[in-house]
Amino acid sequence: xxxxxxxxxxxxxxxxxxxxxxxxxxxxxxxxxxxxxxxxxxxxxxxxxxxxxxxxxxxxxxxxxxxxxxxxxxxxxxxxxxxxxxxxxxxxxxxxxxxxxxxxxxxxxxxxxxxxxxxxxxxxxxxxxxxxxxxxxxxxxxxxxxxxxxxxxxxxxxxxxxxxxxxxxxxxxxxxxxxxxxxxxxxxxxxxxxxxxxxxxxxxxxxxxxxxxxxxxxxxxxxxxxxxxxxxxxxxxxxxxxxxxxxxxxxxxxxxxxxxxxxxxxxxxxxxxxxxxxxxxxxxxxxxxxxxxxxxxxxxxxxxxxxxxxxxxxxxxxxxxxxxxxxxxxxxxxxxxxxxxxxxxxxxxxxxxxxxxxxxxxxxxxxxxxxxxxxxxxxxxxxxxxxxxxxxxxxxxxxxxxxxxxxxxxxxxxxxxxxxxxxxxxxxxxxxxxxxxxxxxxxxxxxxxxxxxxxxxxxxxxxxxxxxxxxxxxxxxxxxxxxxxxxxxxxxxxxxxxxxxxxxxx
Numbered sequence: 450x451x452x453x454x455x456x457x458x459x460x461x462x463x464x465x466x467x468x469x470x471x472x473x474x475x476x477x478x479x480x481x482x483x484x485x486x487x488x489x490x491x492x493x494x495x496x497x498x499x500x501x502x503x504x505x506x507x508x509x510x511x512x513x514x515x516x517x518x519x520x521x522x523x524x525x526x527x528x529x530x531x532x533x534x535x536x537x538x539x540x541x542x543x544x545x546x547x548x549x550x551x552x553x554x555x556x557x558x559x560x561x562x563x564x565x566x567x568x569x570x571x572x573x574x575x576x577x578x579x580x581x582x583x584x585x586x587x588x589x590x591x592x593x594x595x596x597x598x599x600x601x602x603x604x605x606x607x608x609x610x611x612x613x614x615x616x617x618x619x620x621x622x623x624x625x626x627x628x629x630x631x632x633x634x635x636x637x638x639x640x641x642x643x644x645x646x647x648x649x650x651x652x653x654x655x656x657x658x659x660x661x662x663x664x665x666x667x668x669x670x671x672x673x674x675x676x677x678x679x680x681x682x683x684x685x686x687x688x689x690x691x692x693x694x695x696x697x698x699x700x701x702x703x704x705x706x707x708x709x710x711x712x713x714x715x716x717x718x719x720x721x722x723x724x725x726x727x728x729x730x731x732x733x734x735x736x737x738x739x740x741x742x743x744x745x746x747x748x749x750x751x752x753x754x755x756x757x758x759x760x761x762x763x764x765x766x767x768x769x770x771x772x773x774x775x776x777x778x779x780x781x782x783x784x785x786x787x788x789x790x791x792x793x794x795x796x797x798x799x800x801x802x803x804x805x806x807x808x809x810x811x812x813x814x815x816x817x818x819x820x821x822x823x824x825x826x827x828x829x830x831x832x833x834x835x836x837x838x839x840x841x842x843x844x845x846x847x848x849x850x851x852x853x854x855x856x857x858x859x860x861x862x863x864x865x866x867x868x869x870x871x872x873x874x875x876x877x878x879x880x881x882x883x884x885x886x887x888x889x890x891x892x893x894x895x896x897x898x899x900x901x902x903x904x905x906x907x908x909x910x911x912x913x914x915x916x917x918x919x920x921x922x923x924x925x926x927x928x929x930x931x932x933x934x935x936x937x938x939x940x941x942x943x944x945x946x947x948x949x950x951x952x953x954x955x
Contacts, residue, residue, distance in 0.1 A: 451783060458862065466867065474813055475781055475813055476776070476812065476813050476814070477612065477811050477813055478811060478812075478813050480807055480810035480811045481810060482686065482810075482843075483843060483844040483908075483909045483910055484810065484844075485816075485907050485908070485909045486816070486846060486848065486849045486850070486943075487810075487816065487817040487845045487846045487847075487849070488526070488527060488584070488755075488786075488788045488816055488817025488818070488819070488848060488849060489524055489525050489526045489527065489817055489818060489819075489832065489842060489846065490525065490526075490527040490528070490529050490788065490817070490818070490819030491520055491525045491527075491528055491529065491819065491820045491822075491823035491826055492529045492531075492558075492584070492650075492714075492755075492819060492820065492821050492822055492823050492866065493516070493528060493531065493822075493823045493824070494531045494533050494534075494822060495529045495530075495531040495532070495539060495548065495550045495551070496531060496534035496535065496550060496586075496592065497550070497592070498550055499613075500512075501549075501551050501566075502549070502550060502551060502552055502553035502588040503553075505559075505560050505561075506559045506560050506561035506564040506637060506745070507561070509559075509564070509566065510564070510569060511805075512883075513566065513569055513570050513573060514573050514806075516528075516569065516817060516827055517577060517826050518577075519575055519826065519834065520579070520823070520826060520827070521577045521579060522834070522838060523826050523834040523837040523838055523842060524837050524838060524841070524842020524843075524845070524846070525579070525820075525823075525826065525837075525842075526578075526579050526580065526845075526846060526847075527579060527580040527581075527582055527633040527645070527819075527848065528570070528574055528579060528580070528581055528582070528823070529582040529584050529648050529714075529819065529823075530570055530581060530582070530583065530584055531584040531585075531586075532566075532567050532583050532584060532585065532636070533545070533548075533578065533583075533584075533585040533586060533639075534548060534550055534586055534589070534592075535548065535549075535550075535555075535586070535589055535590055535591060535592060535596070535602070536589065536590045536602070536604075536620070537550075537555055537588075537599075537602075538900055539566045539567055539623060540565055540566060540567035540568070540638070541565050541568075541640065541706065543637075544601070544603075544630075544633060544637055545603070545634065546598075546599035546601055546602055547599075548560070548874065549596070551566065554601050555596075555597065555598060555599040555600060555602070556566045556599025556600065556602075560676050563820075564595075565833050567583065567638075567642055567644075568642060571642060571643050571644065573941075575643070575917055576916075576917060576918075577915075578892050578915030578916050579915075580645040580646070580848060580915070581644055581645055582644065582645055582646040582647070582712065582885065583638055583642070583644040583646070583647055583648060584648040584649070584650065585634070585635070585638075585647065585648070585649055585660065586649070586650070586652050587620070587631050587649055587652075587653065588617060588619045588620045588622055588627075588631075588652065588653065588654075588655075589617065589618075589619060589620040589652060589655075589696065589756075590604060590611060590617075590620060590737055591617055591618035593616055594613060594617065594618055595841050602629065602925060604618075605625075610626060610627055611622055612663075612664045612665065613664070613767040614655055614658070614661070614663055614664060615655075615860055617656045619655060620689060621665055621668050621674060622654060622665070622668075622690045622694070622741075623665050623669060623671075623687070623690050624668050624672075624688065625672075625687070627785060628690075628693060628694045628697055629697075631694065631698070632689060632691070632694075632697050632698055632701040635647055635698055635701050636701050636702075636705055637701065637816065637827060637836075639701075639702055639705045639706050639709050640705055640706075643713070643884075644709060645709065645710065646709060646710040646711065646712050646714070646754070646755075647698065647702060647709065647710070647711050648712045648713075648714065648881060649712075649713050649714070649928065650713075650714040650715075651715050651716040651740065651742070651759060652742060652938070653691050653734075653740050653742045654687055654691070654740050654742070654893060655740075655798065656734070656739070656740070657734075657739050663687075665683075665687070669686060672684045672686075681770050682884065684738070684741065687741040688737070688741045688742075688824075688854075690741070690749070691741050691742055691743070692743060692746065695713075695747050695752045696752050698711060699711050699752045699753065701951070705892065706887075707742065707854065707887070707889035708854065708855070708941040708942060710754035710755060710851060710854075711752075711754050711886065712752050712753060712754060712755040712756070712757055712786075713742075713744060713747065713753050713755075713756060713917075713919070714757040714758070714759055714790055715736050715740075715742055715757075715758050715759070716734060716735075716736050716740060716742075716758070716759060717754070717758045717759045717760045717761060717762070717769065717774055717790070718731050718733050718734065718735050718736065718737050718769060718899050719735065719736050719744060719745050719758075719777075719778075719781070720736070720737045720738065721733065721735060724737075724738060725737075725852045726780075728777075729772075729773060729774055729777040730740075730771070730773055730777075731768060731769045731773065731774065732768045732769070733768050733769045741759050744758075745754060746780055747779060748783055748785050749764040749783050749854070750787070752850060753785075753788060754785075754853070754854065755785070755786035755787070755788060756778075756782060756785060756786065756788070757787075757788040757789070757790055757794075757819055758774070758778050758787075758789065759777075759790035759821070760774050760775060760790055761791075761792035761795060761821065762774070762787050762792075762795075762899055763795060763796075763799050763857055764799070764801050764804065764805070765908035768790060770772040771801075771805060771808075772808060775789065775805075775815070776812070777807065777814060779812040779813065779814050779815055780814075782814050784814060785814075785853070786816050786849060786851065787812075787814050787815050787816055788815070788816060788818060788819050789809050789815055789817075789818045790818075790819050790820075790821060791805060791806075791818050791819065791820050791821065791827045792821050793820050793821065793826070793830065793833055794825060794830065795820070797830070797831045797833060802833070802836070802841075803836075803840070804842065806818060806841055811873075815851040816887065817849065819884055830869070832947030844909035844910045844912065845909060845912040845913075845914075845915060846912070847894065847912075847915070847939070847943060847945070848943045849943065850942055850943040850944050850945070851943060852942070852944070854942050855887065855888065855940070855942045855944070857940075857944055858886060858940070858944045858945060858946050858947070859888060859889055859890045859938045859939070859940040859944065859945075859946045860880065860889075860890075860946060861937070861938065861939065861946045861948070861949050862878040862880045862882075862919070862936050862937070862946070862949045863878065863879045863880065863939055863949070864878060864879045864888070865877075865934075865936055865950070865951045866875075866878070866947040866951060867877040867934075867951065867953045869896070872953075874922075874923045874925065875920050875922045875923055876895070876919060876921040876923060876934055876936065876951070876953070877919065877920045878893075878917065878919050878920075878936055880919055880938060882919075887940060887941035887942065888940050888941075889941060890939065890940065890946070891914055891917065891941050892916065892938075892939040893915070893916055893917070893927075893936055893938055893942060894906075894912060894915050894918060894936065894937045894938075894939060894941070894945065895912070895913050895914040895915075895916065895921045895934065895935070895936055896911045896912055896934065896935040896936075896937075896948075897911055897913045897932050897933075897934055897935075898911055898932060898933045898934075898935070899932060900930075900931040900932065900933075902933075903949060904933055904935060904948075906935055906937065906945075906948055908911060911935075915939075921936075923953065923955060924955060925955060926955040927955075928954065928955070929954070930954065930955045931952065931953070931954050931955075932952070932953050932954075932955060933950055933952050933953075934949070934950065934951055934952075935948045935949065935950040936948070936949050936950075937949070
């Protein structure tokens with residue numbers, strides 16, 4: 450690759466030690482009903498799901514393929530798929546056992562030895578021009594203490610590194626060796642799979658249980674003093690533990706495949722005003738104080754590549770008003786990538802989904818939305834998939850470019866032409882794809898303009914296809930319709946090349 454890999458690690462270090470400045474730009478803008486670039490994600494959770502374990506590998510392939518197709522038709526451009534729900538795997542791993550949510554028993558492999566669910570869903574997403582974000586839970590090991598761990602689970606090798614809290618089992622976040630293991634898992638995934646991002650949600654230190662302290666006395670006594678924390682600073686020490694993990698994961702990814710992003714989806718309240726005058730005008734559980742997740746710091750320092758807070762409340766909610774929180778996150782995101790987590794059912798039940806999406810598009814520093822939970826799109830709950838296809842996502846859109854990682858553009862495609870065969874009419878173009886070079890083309894965008902229509906690739910309405918292939922099958926319209934087709938290339942950071950165009954009669 451030309452110069453990215455040479456300088457990427459140095460640039461990352463600069464990002465990690467340089468805080469982003471406060472924006473001077475306006476916090477609002479005129480909303481675009483059909484934005485050219487917008488993140489449109491869907492969460493697909495596997496924890497607690499029995500559907501996969503009831504399928505054989507052939508059925509699961511069909512289900513996943515159909516899932517991705519339905520998301521694509523609804524305008525979703527990024528699938529956030531949970532691959533590590535309980536320190537286990539929805540993929541082939543030598544570090545952790547197969548997930549019980551995949552096969553019904555932790556450690557039991559799929560019936561087809563060649564089937565790898567993660568590799569398969571990546572392939573299905575990429576062939577449609579969509580992204581796959583691999584969703585991991587960092588610390589959780591058991592959602593219920595009575596669950597059985599496979600014989601090869603790391604717990605059996607190092608039980609002293611785990612703690613029980615309530616009815617669940619966790620890695621102790623205070624132990625450096627646990628951070629190292631989690632990063633080893635991340636490195637393994639990023640090395641062997643063509644994931645577009647590593648994703649974590651709101652589960653860092655677990656949600657507090659009233660009257661019950663998290664049992665980390667041993668690790669606190671081992672490490673707090675040497676790290677500069679007094680006995681009264683346990684909260685600060687816990688936050689530092691998570692900070693260290695986030696930094697270490699980012700460096701792990703950057704040292705492996707620097708074009709793979711790292712995103713976090715935190716609980717929707719950072720801090721309430723009663724705790725911090727700069728907090729939001731809300732009254733609920735807090736990331737900083739209750740989950741020990743200093744998400745604002747991670748964004749400011751550039752330790753993560755996108756922030757996706759879960760704003761699941763209604764407009765006008767007494768404790769956590771959606772609009773209030775939307776404006777707060779927009780004003781406190783340091784010009785980094787910000788997407789909004791939307792609760793589909795609550796929004797639809799209150800007839801608020803369209804309003805919430807419009808409000809998000811009015812924010813200068815909001816770059817898209819993500820929907821919880823994705824199965825409701827697949828089920829077309831209350832017609833939501835239809836509404837996305839015909840209204841909210843009526844035009845295809847590109848993922849916002851990650852210019853903080855690399856600001857450039859790939860070379861334009863060459864020799865764009867239309868070709869006839871005995872049974873097909875298609876566009877074709879030349880481009881040397883280098884999958885290991887993030888600066889080169891990874892996907893292509895096909896635009897179509899009617900005769901006499903201004904050729905403007907800033908119009909999302911003219912996008913007809915986003916594809917990894919260097920050809921596009923043209924429709925037949927009677928042989929008298931004239932169009933201009935335009936093709937551009939996208940690199941791994943979603944920077945777009947200059948256009949190439951040709952006139953075609955369909």
